[in-house]
Amino acid sequence: MDLNRIFKIKNKQEFDATAISVFQYQYLNNPVYREFCQYVGKDPEVITTPSDIPFLPIEFFRKKQLISSSTEPEIVFTSSGTTSSLPSRHLVADLNLYKQSFRQGFELFYGNPEDYCILALLPSYLERSGSSLVYMVQDLIKLSRHPQSGFYLKNLPSLANLLRKLDDENTKTLLIGVSFALMDLAEQHPMELRNTIIMETGGMKGQRKELIREELHRHIGQAFGVKTVHSEYGMTELLSQAYSKGKGVFYSPPWMEVFIRDTEDPLSIMEAGRTGGVNIIDLANLYSCSFIATQDLGRLCPEGGFEILGRFDNADIRGCNLMFL
Numbered sequence: 001m002d003l004n005r006i007f008k009i010k011n012k013q014e015f016d017a018t019a020i021s022v023f024q025y026q027y028l029n030n031p032v033y034r035e036f037c038q039y040v041g042k043d044p045e046v047i048t049t050p051s052d053i054p055f056l057p058i059e060f061f062r063k064k065q066l067i068s069s070s071t072e073p074e075i076v077f078t079s080s081g082t083t084s085s086l087p088s089r090h091l092v093a094d095l096n097l098y099k100q101s102f103r104q105g106f107e108l109f110y111g112n113p114e115d116y117c118i119l120a121l122l123p124s125y126l127e128r129s130g131s132s133l134v135y136m137v138q139d140l141i142k143l144s145r146h147p148q149s150g151f152y153l154k155n156l157p158s159l160a161n162l163l164r165k166l167d168d169e170n171t172k173t174l175l176i177g178v179s180f181a182l183m184d185l186a187e188q189h190p191m192e193l194r195n196t197i198i199m200e201t202g203g204m205k206g207q208r209k210e211l212i213r214e215e216l217h218r219h220i221g222q223a224f225g226v227k228t229v230h231s232e233y234g235m236t237e238l239l240s241q242a243y244s245k246g247k248g249v250f251y252s253p254p255w256m257e258v259f260i261r262d263t264e265d266p267l268s269i270m271e272a273g274r275t276g277g278v279n280i281i282d283l284a285n286l287y288s289c290s291f292i293a294t295q296d297l298g299r300l301c302p303e304g305g306f307e308i309l310g311r312f313d314n315a316d317i318r319g320c321n322l323m324f325l
Contacts, residue, residue, distance in 0.1 A: 055266075175196055
């Protein structure tokens with residue numbers, strides 16, 4: 001499989017052809033995924049379009065070793081997990097795939113990291129090991145080369161003072177943070193920012209009352225005097241990210257595509273405008289599984305992009321909890 005082919009996709013036709021090739025590769029090389037495909041009656045002979053490809057329930061990352069390579073993983077990314085569930089484990093056989101994906105994706109949506117001072121407010125992620133988000137942001141901070149780029153754990157007054165200073169100096173700044181920490185900063189240190197992009201990565205992580213995205217962005221936007229709040233959509237099980245520059249509409253890079261499945265018939269794909277389960281093709285997941293049925297609810301926007309509207313109740317996807325053998 002030519003890795004460069006994945007990140008050189010220019011149109012829908014190239015994406016579809018590459019997705020079929022990746023499916024065939026993973027069917028042959030990933031025993032867990034192949035068994036799932038056989039269970040639902042799908043094999044390479046009947047797959048003609050990406051929407052025909054079986055999407056593996058994301059829970060498999062918690063209970064199975066998902067790898068499509070004979071080599072040992074270079075790194076294992078893990079989710080935070082809870083006391084009642086196992087964490088997801090993403091076995092990454094080629095770390096360069098992840099680096100190329102998030103670097104090229106960031107440049108596609110935001111340009112060269114060197115153009116920014118990048119500040120990270122990710123306390124819940126920094127306080128544990130194995131976070132793919134921390135790995136990505138740490139790399140972007142290094143690429144920014146700005147002397148004041150860096151992580152901030154809980155020292156909100158210092159971060160607030162730095163944000164004011166950078167903004168007064170007309171420094172192009174990106175503040176990326178987990179939702180609850182951004183809310184803490186907004187409530188304790190409101191300020192007017194003119195040269196700063198604020199990007200939330202989602203999740204109150206049990207720290208605060210959950211808010212719908214519109215309400216969260218309204219609070220943060222008013223506190224910092226910004227018209228729009230950006231969002232990053234990613235997860236442990238993906239090596240690519242989608243971004244929203246406002247209004248909760250996300251766009252993915254050319255090697256990633258979102259489909260919406262019927263909540264009553266998880267093997268059926270729905271048209272734009274209807275709400276259902278979010279399925280994702282992430283071709284950067286070449287050596288794990290590129291075809292994932294997430295636990296998120298969403299819809300495709302008729303004009304392009306997609307929205308995330310919530311999660312399935314009980315974090316279980318009806319009809320898809322198969323083959324935990």
